[in-house]
Amino acid sequence: MLAKDRDELAVYYCVDDLPGAHIPATRLNGVLERLQQGLPLSKIALNYLEKQGLIALLRHATGGSTSDKFHQDAKVEQARRKQEAEALRVAKEQERQERETARQAQMKLAQEKAKVARQALERDPKYIAKIRNQQLRARYDLDWFIEKDCFAPLMDILRRIDAGKRLSEKNVLWLSTDGEEYFSDSLRTAYHQIEAEFYNTQFNKNHDIWMAVNASSHYRKCGKANVADVLLKSVDIEAKKSPKLRSAFFTTHGGVKRDLGFKEKAIRLGEKAHGLMNKDFRPCTLIGAVYMETGNYILGQQWYEKAVERGATERAIDSELRSIFMRADSASQKAMQAHLLQVDPERYRWTRNLSAKR
Structure with a gap:
């Protein structure tokens, strides 16, 4: 049908x-x-x-x-x-x-209770401090578990940095040792920014070129090599006779040029610094790094060896090499890896692991 x-x-x-x-x-x-x-x-x-x-x-x-x-x-x-x-x-x-009216009434009552509880909580000094601490840690990419023993010194450092205040030697030492894992990129950048501004201010006050050198070094570490370049260009270094000061100045300016991509200028400044203080490892490290970045690995290795002979640690050199390796493109990584493994396959075995992760 x-x-x-x-x-x-x-x-x-x-x-x-x-x-x-x-x-x-x-x-x-x-x-x-x-x-x-x-x-x-x-x-x-x-x-x-x-x-x-x-x-x-x-x-x-x-x-x-x-x-x-x-x-x-x-x-x-x-x-x-x-x-x-x-x-x-x-x-x-x-x-x-x-039922719906009763449900809405219960929901409204629950919301009002929650609001009252939240308002009471938000007036609680302990809660306020907790939220501020969380927000402060989040600003510096540290919104994860902090060891109990490290919490107080870390928060003291964050508060100082957030207020634009310089860290004490004790603070910096702690970040370099016990608190090293909490020295995030954001915190490091903020620290160097504050240091750079401090030394720049000092330079403007007394025209001490060492202050300009220190400021430029910190500007580089907070990603402001262009600011450092302008600052160093304003300095009449040729009027100074101190080989140590001139060498430090040229080395720092060479590092700035390296950051800005002017590799040949960086090498020339490094060579000038080395000519003034040929026992100082810093110009050697600069020149070695630039040669490594430009693919001239043999010269780069030679300058790094000179740096070690003059006091640089192999650990510091290897750390610099890792940084250069990680910033390089795939083709440059392969070439750099081949060179380093030929020099010392055990010391530079990390190139295999880092290239595999890329």
């Missing part, structure tokens, strides 16, 4: 308000189909009609009413069912609304 036919059948027998009348294979639909075909209903089917309150349909099925009487009674039953169904729907909707 088609759906249209089932719907028409349900309307005819005044049960179109009951879902089962429209669905095939349901008990009510089966009863209607048998009645339509003039077939008798089983006792089970008759009991079903009685339980469902379909009394008019029951009488009609058992011959107890005429067609007109059936339709008259059936329509009354249907009207009553619809009224009861509507009353039930209204009652359920009212109950739903009452």
Whole structure:
């Protein structure tokens, strides 16, 4: 039987308000189909009609009413069912609304309690200090677990840095030893920025070129080589006779030129510094680094060896080499790795691990 036919059948027998009348294979639909075909209903089917309150349909099925009487009674039953169904729907909707109103009231109460608790917490000095500490650590990329013994000295350092104050020698020593893992790039940059500004101020006050050298060194370490270059260009170094000062100046300026990508100028300044203080390892380290960066590994290695002979540590040299290696592109890394492994495969085995991670 088609759906249209089932719907028409349900309307005819005044049960179109009951879902089962429209669905095939349901008990009510089966009863209607048998009645339509003039077939008798089983006792089970008759009991079903009685339980469902379909009394008019029951009488009609058992011959107890005429067609007109059936339709008259059936329509009354249907009207009553619809009224009861509507009353039930209204009652359920009212109950739903009452539950929703109660839920909203509970939620509002919970929110108000939470607000009061939050406001009380936000006035708590301990909580305020905790939040400020978290925000301060986050600014310097240290929003992770801090060892209990390290918390106090670290927070003292962060507060000083955040206020633009210089660190004490004790602070710097701690960051270089016990607190080394907390010396983040952000903190390091901020530290060098403050130091650079301090020495620059000192230079402007007394025109001590050593202050300009120190300021430039710190400017380099906080990514402001261009500021250092402008500062050093303003210095009349040729008027100074001290070989040590001139060498330190040329070495620092060479480092600045190296950072800015002027490699040849960096080498020339390094050579001038070395000519003035040929026992100082710093010019040698500068020249060695520039040669390494430009792919002249043999000369770079030779200058690094000179630096070690003059007091530079192999650890410092290796640290510089790692930095150069990590900044290099893939082709340069392969060439540098081949050279270093040929020089000392054990000492420079780290090139294999670092190139594999790239």
